[in-house]
Amino acid sequence: MDIIINGHLKTETPLTYTAPNLEGLPTIGGQPYLPSSAIRGKLRRHMRDYIVDATGKKLNFLDFYFLSVGGLNNEGKGKASKESKEEEENSAGENLESQAIDYAMAAQKINPLISIFGCGPGSPVAIASKLIVSHAIAVGDPLKVKCRIEPCRTDDARVSPAETYELVSEDFFEEYHRQSTLQRRGSELKKQKDDLHKRIKKASSAEEAQAIREEIKKIDEELNKKPVSISNPALGYDAIAPGTNLAVFMRMQRASDVEIALLMKAFERLAFNPVFGGRKAAGNGLVSGEFVVSTCERPGQPIKNVGTFGWDAFSLSLTATEKAKEWLEKPIDFGVLDFSYEALRKAVK
Structure with missing residues (x-):
């Protein structure tokens, strides 16, 4: 049976997220x-945390990363066990496709987290994820779903010197004035540097250009003194605006009741702390969620709506109806499950 989850997240506060080598929002x-x-x-x-709480079993180094990110590459922070390396070397001629199927079947029986999310380098074998999750894409006018946040910070010594005086040592203001002078000098030098770069383009000879470069070099040496930034200005950033719906689609293929129940437990934990993205200390990233749950028994069969679930960002709890509520409340027999790396590795011996 496939389970289909279709709905949206709604930003209650600005949501900002950055990607490597990208300025602004993706x-x-x-x-x-x-x-x-x-x-x-x-x-x-969230599923990992629920499992640890429900079983009362703390995770060792290998199991923590196995459940969190699917294992550790041998070139990363951790190493696969000596036994797993030997197995890898001895299985060079084996049918890896058949082995992957065996591991996937074992994972479904004893480690549904790995069955749902998969595992990769540093694991016994790569297991593909059952859970498909789309990007959560903003719906609406592109000009209205984005906003610009411009934080501000205050230099107490400048704004309230009398109050600051009661808090600091005698040498504070001496150092404060020294740093302020360096900063003003730094601003002057940066302006001079910009002017010199413009002059290079207009230089009438190679000698003149070289002389200007020498001046720039001297300025850089002075700028390298790096004064402390007293004002410490907060940089602005782009965010998805509050009140924006983010359409998202999920599908878990060939899902068992235990896997669906665990996924609902993960959503229940998400509802308790529904925060995504960065700048969390500023209250950013708070989201609500509304989803419709459907099932499809097999290809060619109709898709059936079997319930809904969702949360209000300020309620700290998940609400569900019909079959979705059943799965959420379903007790899980952890006696037959083992979420450790070694258990999955040994299950296919």
Whole structure:
């Protein structure tokens, strides 16, 4: 049976998210979005935490990363066990496709978290994820779903020197004035440097250009003194505006009741702390969620709506109806499950 979850997240506060080598919000067709990896990662970690709480078993180093990110590459922070390396070497001629199927079947029986989210390098074998999660893409006018946040900070010594005086040592203001002077000098030098760069373009000879470069070099040496930034200005950033719906689609293929129940437990934990993205200390990233749950028994069969679930960002709890509520409340027999790395490795021996 496949389970299909279709709905949206709604930003209650600005949501900001940055991607490597990208300035501003990531976009698809001009629309900002929350990457699927952020949603999958959040659900995976909530499921991991639920399992630890429910079983009372703390995770060792290998198991922690196995459940959190699917294992550790041998070139990363951790190493696969000596036994797993030997197995890998001895299985060079084996049918890896058949082995992957065996591990996937074992995972479904004893480690549903790995069955749902998969595992990769550093694991016994790569297991593909059952859970498909789309990017959560903003719906609406591109000009209205984005906003600009400009934080501000206050230099107490400048704004309230009398109050500051009661808090600091005698040498504070001496150092404060020294740093302020360096900063003013730094601003002057940067302006001089900009002017010199413009002069290079207009230099009438190579000698003149070289002389200007020498001046720039001297300025750089002085700028390298690096005064402390007293004002410590807060940088502005782009965010998805509050009140924006982010459409998201999920599908778990060949799902068992235990897997669906665990996924609902992960959503229940997400509802308790529904925060995504960065700048959390400023209250950013708070989201509500509304989803419709459907099932499809097999290809060619009709899709059936079997319930709904969702949460209000300020209620700290998940509400569900019909079959979705059943799965949420379903007790899980952990006696037949083992979420450790070694258990899955040995299950296919």
